Amino acid sequence: xxxxxxxxxxxxxxxxxxxxxxxxxxxxxxxxxxxxxxxxxxxxxxxxxxxxxxxxxxxxxxxxxxxxxxxxxxxxxxx
Amino acid sequence: xxxxxxxxxxxxxxxxxxxxxxxxxxxxxxxxxxxxxxxxxxxxxxxxxxxxxxxxxxxxxxxxxxxxxxxxxxxxxxxxxxxxxxxxxxxxxxxxxxxxxxxxxxxxxxxxxxxxxxxxxxxxxxxxxxxxxxxxxxxxxxxxxxxxxxxxxxxxxxxxxxxxxxxxxxxxxxxxxxxxxxxxxxxxxxxxxxxxxxxxxxxxxxxxxxxxxxxxxxxxx
Numbered sequence: 001x002x003x004x005x006x007x008x009x010x011x012x013x014x015x016x017x018x019x020x021x022x023x024x025x026x027x028x029x030x031x032x033x034x035x036x037x038x039x040x041x042x043x044x045x046x047x048x049x050x051x052x053x054x055x056x057x058x059x060x061x062x063x064x065x066x067x068x069x070x071x072x073x074x075x076x077x078x079x
Numbered sequence: 080x081x082x083x084x085x086x087x088x089x090x091x092x093x094x095x096x097x098x099x100x101x102x103x104x105x106x107x108x109x110x111x112x113x114x115x116x117x118x119x120x121x122x123x124x125x126x127x128x129x130x131x132x133x134x135x136x137x138x139x140x141x142x143x144x145x146x147x148x149x150x151x152x153x154x155x156x157x158x159x160x161x162x163x164x165x166x167x168x169x170x171x172x173x174x175x176x177x178x179x180x181x182x183x184x185x186x187x188x189x190x191x192x193x194x195x196x197x198x199x200x201x202x203x204x205x206x207x208x209x210x211x212x213x214x215x216x217x218x219x220x221x222x223x224x225x226x227x228x229x230x231x232x233x234x235x236x237x238x239x240x241x242x243x244x245x246x247x248x249x250x251x252x253x254x255x256x257x258x259x260x261x262x263x264x265x266x267x268x269x270x271x272x273x274x275x276x277x278x279x280x281x282x283x284x285x286x287x288x289x290x291x292x293x294x295x296x297x298x299x300x
Contacts, residue, residue, distance in 0.1 A: 013228065016186050016253070062145060065138055065174065067181045068228060 001048050002076040003055055007064045008039035080300045082108035082124040085152065085168075087143040092129030092165065092274065099276035100126065103292040104300070113146035123299055124161050125152055127168030129221075129274060139182060139224045140170030149175050161205055161299060162268045166222055169260070169270035178263055178270045179237070180229030186253025190223040194285075196248040197259050197273060201241050204262055206269045209294030216287040218273035220251060225272040227254040227261075237261055245271055 009015050015037045022036040042063055044055070055073050064071040082100045086093045093110065100108045108126065109119045118125070132143035143149075149171070156162045156177055164172035172178040185191055194217050199210040210216065229237070234255055237243055245260035252272070260271025275288030 013183075014186070014253070016188055017184060020188055062137070062141065065141065065181055067173075067179075068183065 001046050001050065003044045003046060003050075004074040004076065005042040005044065005055070005059055005063050006039060006072045006074070007042065007059075007069050008072075009037060010068055010070055013068050080104045080106065080124050080296055081119070081121050082106070082126060083111045083118050083122045084108045084126045084128055085111050085113060085148055086128070087113045087130070087132035087146060087167075087171075089132040089134055089143075090128050090130035090167065092167070092276070095274075096126045096128045096165065096276045099279045099288070099292055100124075102279060103289065104296050111148060113143065113148045115148050116151060118148075118151045118155060122155065122160065124295065125155060125163070127152070127162065127164040127171050128276075129166030129168060132167055132171065135167075135224070138170075138174065140167055140172075140174045143167070143171045144174035153177060156263070156268050159265065159267050161295065163206065163295075164268070164270040165274055165276065166220075166225075166272055169272055170224065172268065172270040177268050178261060179233050180227055180255075180261070182224050182272070183226040183228050184224050185222070185226050185251075190221070191225065191252055192219075192221040194219050195251050195259075195273060197245045198248055200243045200246050201262065203241070204244060204266050204269065205298040206262075206291055206295055207244055208298055209290030215248065217278070217285055218275055218288055219277050220273045222252070222272055225252040225254065227252075227258045227272070229255060234258075240264065242266075244269055245273065 018037040025033045059071040170182045199214045202210045202212040242262045247257040247259045275291045278285040278288035
């Protein structure tokens with residue numbers, strides 16, 4: 001089974017990379033961009049039957065630094 | 080003083096730290112590979128060096144912090160053994176929970192590589208006893224992810240408890256409160272982004288970093 005983990009900065013944490021992307025988009029002529037925040041996508045190919053709490057454990061223990069990041073898990077059934 | 084320098088795949092400042100320790104203490108440190116489960120018997124000082132452990136993949140210091148050797152480092156730190164984490168080592172210490180907060184991408188987004196003036200905020204710790212209170216020193220920095228961040232409560236606590244060891248005097252990387260180095264609550268773990276081991280002999284152009292190691296030797300040995 002596959003799962004996707006989205007790791008994003010907690011709101012309130014400054015994201016200079018997001019800002020740089022924002023400026024670059026504006027430089028390309030896109031005027032309607034209010035804000036940009038950049039995160040990570042980690043794709044996991046897991047043994048069938050891996051529990052939600054196992055995946056959460058992976059997130060808390062390694063994939064996300066919970067001091068500054070949030071994570072969201074998406075299970076892809078039948079993928 | 081029996082030192083150990085931890086070496087991760089991608090560490091590249093381990094030799095500079097070993098040279099600094101040998102020059103000041105007269106004794107070659109043990110170089111301990113990250114897969115070791117134990118530190119040498121009688122280790123009374125641990126150094127976590129700079130570099131690019133695991134290529135900074137995922138997050139700087141994230142995977143190094145989960146290496147087998149870090150269990151032994153944490154146990155030693157809990158027992159009061161002094162631990163210094165320099166640059167990538169500071170990142171490893173925050174990722175392993177031995178120090179609070181996190182080191183993020185520099186606010187200016189560039190890799191910063193220059194000599195920076197610092198203020199010694201706490202000259203009482205076993206790492207900084209060789210300096211005067213409020214002394215200005217110059218250490219080199221070389222990092223991309225040196226932006227120290229923590230929530231306001233943690234920052235206030237660090238300040239209030241005198242756990243800010245070094246502060247930047249210039250704008251360097253966007254660190255909250257211009258924090259360059261911090262101590263744990265017991266005062267035996269120091270993490271800092273600047274490199275004291277690169278300024279320990281006349282040929283380096285400055286010897287400001289030497290007193291950090293000399294002070295350590297005096298208090299530990």
